[in-house]
Amino acid sequence: MENNKEALLPRLRQTPLFAAWPEDAIAPLLAQSRPLTLESGDILFAEGSSARSFYFLASGRIDLIAAAATGQEKIVEIIQPDDLFAEAVAFLGGRYPVTAQADVATTVLEIPLDLFVESLEQRPLLMRQMLARLSMRLHFLVKELRHLSVESAEQRLVSYLLDLCPMLNGPAAFELPARKAAVAARLGLAPETLSRVLTRIRKAGLIEVERRMIIVPDPPALRRWAEGH
Known part of the structure; x- marks a missing residue:
């Protein structure tokens, strides 16, 4: 497992969120992270559940699913390998806004939120980078809303x-x-x-x-x- 985590480090460094992280910041975060294996249909986390981690998709696919007021479910995003997801919960009150379900056999790296947030608080530059990523995500969601409505x-x-x-x-x-x-x-x-x-x-x-x-x-x-x- 440890070797698997180390192999993921170069891929993590390619994400916009972690590209600027120095080695002394990302190494302890990786050490406290753990790989998880899911089968098709397995739930990684449920909408409304307490959030203690966010995730990097190493292989497979994850569907992010939201419940509508009618009771129906809608896939709001299909997560692909090398994507980070659920990182925004660090700033949203600590509960997952969607359900994450494996679409096929999947491996994710579970990254602890508390250590992640602590690292950001100690490094203001990284905090600004995170806010920029969330702003880009908001722009994407506004675009998606327009697509679905008009x-x-x-x-x-x-x-x-x-x-x-x-x-x-x-x-x-x-x-x-x-x-x-x-x-x-x-x-x-x-x-x-x-x-x-x-x-x-x-x-x-x-x-x-x-x-x-x-x-x-x-x-x-x-x-x-x-x-x-």
Whole structure:
């Protein structure tokens, strides 16, 4: 386990949050962290539960799920390997605002919040970096709210696909980060609606679909198509 943690250190240092952390700050934090293994469907933490840790996704996938007032659940984010998540709870009163559930066999690094916050308080520069990250996250959530409230199903899906494109000025290929049903829930769409829109875009010659692999020959043309819907 210790070797596994040490192997994660270079990947942690690539995250915006930890990129500027000096060795003497991140080493004790890593020493107090622990790897956790989850099976598909396992709950890492539940919405409203007391938060004592945040997490780095080493492998697998995690769905962040929020309960709506109607009692339905919605996937608000699909966490990918090398992502940090739940770090904002350090500033939100100590309770998780969503449920985190493993979508496949998954390994995460559990990072203790108390030691993390103590390190930030001793290093004001790191605190400012954390606030900048949270501000960027807020901007992202405002953008997502606009997508879900005013955009059509076509616009939501195309915006999502273009966000996944590794390049926007030429042909691009990428894999959907999760099953289509999870992507549909992430976009606030019924699975059959997602399938219909994908079929329409494919018949328009704007994408090719091979299981979860998406090929976009002309991203600007795909964007123009969405603007017409």
